[in-house]
Amino acid sequence: MTLSFAHILRRPLVTERSTQLKEMNKFVFEVAPNATKGQIREVVEAAFHVDVTGVNTMRVPGKLRRRGQRTGYQSEWKKAIVTLKKGQDIKYAEPQG
Secondary structure (H helix, E strand, O other): OOOOHHHHEEEEOOOHHHHHHHOOOEEEEEEOOOOOHHHHHHHHHHHHOOOEEEEEEEEEOOOEEEEOOEEEEOOOEEEEEEEEOOOOOOOOOOOOO
């Protein structure tokens, strides 16, 4: 089963830590929970025309959230840290702040 670019890569994660990882040619994305490392590598290479040297993935557990007396959980999601070949870069719009 092949998933399209839009199904595998959900959004880039722009946090303080991910900004620091950019200096080491590592970029962080939220990805589909059932996406494999190979699929993530193929999609990033095709979408951004770069050479991927490594993909690390991790599952982020859902957090307990409360609103008054009601409680619930956020959904768990999957994060991928993609390492690129030295000298390459991924350009995407970052929020100004």
